[in-house]
Amino acid sequence: MASIVKRKNKYSVVFTYQDEMGEKRQKWETFATNSEAKKRKAEVEFQQESGTLVIPEAKTVRELLEDYTSIYGVNTWAMSTYEARRSLISNYINPIIGDMKLSDLNTRVMEKYYQNLLKVKSRVVNNRKPNNEYLSCHVVREIHKLLRCAFNQAVKWELMAKNPCINATLPKGEYKTRDIWDAPTLFKALELCDDDVLKLAINLSFSCSLRMGEMLGLTWDCVEISDASIANGAAFVFVNKELQRVNRDALEKLNEKGIVFKFPTFVARTNTALVLKEPKTKTSTRKVFLPKTVAEMLKVRHQEIQEYKELFGDEFYDYNLVFCNANGRPLEHQIITRSLQKLIRENDLPPVVFHSLRHSSITYKLKLNGGDIKSVQGDSGHAQVKMVTDVYSHILDEDRRLNAQRFEETFYQQKKPSAVSEATVEPTPVTPPVQEPQAITEEAMLNYMVQNPEFLQKFKVLLGVGN
Structure with missing residues (x-):
């Protein structure tokens, strides 16, 4: 059993355990709030009863991150988060500061480490070529977030006196706004596109603000495109899963947490598996209404798949997917990506990535609804409104040109200088003089x-x- 002891304004979970020599020892883990302490107390008691209690005894950064990942990460991280953070640890943390003692860490050491990271070459991960030769400020910030959380946990476990990351200064870097297509460019691309699957993908991403994985994970049971719903403007797609290729090791470590369906392996000797998993966040599970034109496109797609089923017969793999190959197997993101890049290259279109269509979608929805952020957030599935306003709402050039035009008409086309000052302040209403009635x-x-x-x-x- 465990108990909670209040010490000044802190709360400590106190419990006993047996060390490697079989001797009983007492452990204190300190938390800032009573609710955190209660949560940890429940975890300890459950682990004591099930015989899975692990006592962190880390002395180095490597040992701490191993404990942090196995105790905290496995229970709280999603599959993609687990893979990304394990990659950061193995590529950029353990090789550089993994053997450092926790007692030797301080703010100055962490700042020096962050600066040196900018000189470290980016590694190839999952056969994906990195965008930059050296680590970017963005990657350094992700490493900082990981270490800050790990060291916070170390403080709670009383392995460290204080967190050396809290006051560390991070390298400054400019955020590069993602290039997007404006509406004329997007519809020009659709006119030039002769790939029906890519055309449907572009329209769905643009009209419904879907992520690639969400779109490729759509199944027909989550699509409402009956004639009545289309006529009433009530056709919709329901997003409740996404397609993703994950590492088998991560799949095993997380005990297939959040996995809805695992596809059979079609290629031997692979370290990855293709799965349908739960969405990124709880708010990502959502209903998105369809424009009638896009709903009609989905009806055509459904008919095509029925024809494929008749053509392939028993050789058709029926996973009920909206986006699939002719034989029914899942369609992965690189197929859509290659098709889009081919369309751009052959027609000299502005270079964008597929995710840019989601940016275009959110930008135009904000523009058309007069800035109703909550409704746009409902479509995009973002957990935080800040993501909609700060990251995805691009300022369109046509709006900026319109601002300049309005200033020209309001201020600079006036002949009298006084007209400008009059335009800036709303004039006080003046009662017109009473006129004599005309005969x-x-x-x-x-x-x-x-x-x-x-x-x-x-x-x-x-x-x-x-x-």
Whole structure:
């Protein structure tokens, strides 16, 4: 059993365990809040009962990260997060500071480490060529986030007195805005595209703000495209999974956590597996309504797949996927990527990546709905509104040109300098002077009565003249 002891403004979980020599020892783990301590107390008691209690005794960075990953990461990280962070640890942390003692770490050491990382060459991961020869400031920040969390846990485990990352200064780098297509360019690309699968992928990503994995993981049971729903504008896709290729080692370590379906292996001797997994975040599970044109495209796609089933018969692998090869097998992201790059190259279109279409989608939705961020967030599936406003809402050149045009018409086309100052401040309403009524001629009154019989009738009643 474990107990919680309050020490000043901290809360410590206290429990006993047996060391490697079989001797009983007492362990104190300190937390900032009572809720964190209660959560850890429950974990300890469960692990004590199941015989899985692991006591962190790390002395070096390497040992700490191993404990941190096995105790914390396995329970909280998603599959993609686990793979990415294990890669950072094995490629850029352990080879450089892995053997350093935790007691030797301080803010100055961490700042020097971050600066030196900028001189480290990027490694090839999963056969993907890195974008930069040397580590970027973005990667350094990801490493910092990982170490900061690990050292925070080490402080709670009382392996360190304080976190050396908290006050460390990170290298500054400029954030490069992702290039996107504006609407005319996108629809020009669609006109030039003769690949029906790519055309559907572009339209779905643009209209529904889908990530590549979400789109490739769509199954027909999550698509509502009946004639009635299309006519009523209620056609939709329901995003509740995504297609991803994962490392088999990560799959085993995480005990297939979050995996909805694992596809059979079609290639022997592979270290990876293709899976349908739960979405990135809880908010990523969502319903996105379809424009009627895109819904009709999906109906055509459904009919094509039915024809493939009849053609291949028993050799068709029916996984109920919207995006699949002619024989029904899953369609992976590199197929769509290669098709898009081929379209760009052959038609001299502005170079973008497929994810740029999601940026275009979110940008135009913000533009068309007058900045209704919450509705756009509902479509995009972002957990934080900040991602929508800061990262994805690109400023279109046409809007900026319109701003300049408005300034020209409002300020600079005025002949009098005073007109500019008047335009900047709303004028105070002035009551117009009372004008003397102008005389109405008999001829004008007669013409008005002829043209307005109702007024003539009222005039007769007023004068007491009979019909």
